[in-house]
Amino acid sequence: xxxxxxxxxxxxxxxxxxxxxxxxxxxxxxxxxxxxxxxxxxxxxxxxxxxxxxxxxxxxxxxxxxxxxxxxxxx
Numbered sequence: 001x002x003x004x005x006x007x008x009x010x011x012x013x014x015x016x017x018x019x020x021x022x023x024x025x026x027x028x029x030x031x032x033x034x035x036x037x038x039x040x041x042x043x044x045x046x047x048x049x050x051x052x053x054x055x056x057x058x059x060x061x062x063x064x065x066x067x068x069x070x071x072x073x074x075x
Contacts (some may be wrong), residue, residue, distance in 0.1 A: 014047070024064050029054065 014026050029050040043049050048062050
């Protein structure tokens with residue numbers, strides 16, 4: 001790959017891994033502006049997304065939230 005760029009972007013990696021392991025939990029992060037990411041339409045609303053740079057606190061909160069058991073819907 002050119003200039004150390006990965007051959008596959010995280011979005012594509014997420015799709016491929018999710019196809020192999022349905023239900024796997026992922027967190028995506030990017031240095032691209034939010035507008036660009038939303039325009040690409042590649043981040044499902046259910047997937048946590050962090051925009052670089054992010055704080056350690058934001059990362060810890062996101063990881064804890066992502067790994068916590070799903071909450072049942074309210075009655």
